Amino acid sequence: MAFLHQQPQLCLGFDIAKDTITVCDGATTRTIANQRRAIRALLKSYKHIDLVVCEPTGGHESLLLEECLRAGIACHRADTLKVKSFIRSFGTHGKSDAIDARMLWAYGRERWAKLSLWQAPDADATRLR
Secondary structure, three states: OOOOOOOOOOEEEEEEOOOEEEEEOOOOEEEEEOOHHHHHHHHHOOOOOOEEEEOOOOOOOHHHHHHHHHHOOEEEEOOHHHHHHHHHHOOOOOOOHHHHHHHHHHHHHHHHHHOOOOOOOOHHHHHHO
């Protein structure tokens, strides 16, 4: 498993749905289409991204992970139960895409040293499966 070796300067939290992605960089939150072109444009709009954090959403996160891998950006696909507990620890009971994106950003900023980085599955292993 790979891990970051220094604290990320810029971390992005992504709440992913089938058609949209809500992203938080700590200062702003915005929503884009869950499409390759929109994801590429978003990633290019930042000078440098150290860490991207998202949750598994039934495969809807695959475009984001592929584009981050292509751009050389470290990604962590967070365990949903751990993130849910993290959010509850702040006493947050409301649920929205913007809240989830902000909490994924905070999770990445706080827990970065222990977060294993996502790696693309081995093509041969995938084919054999």
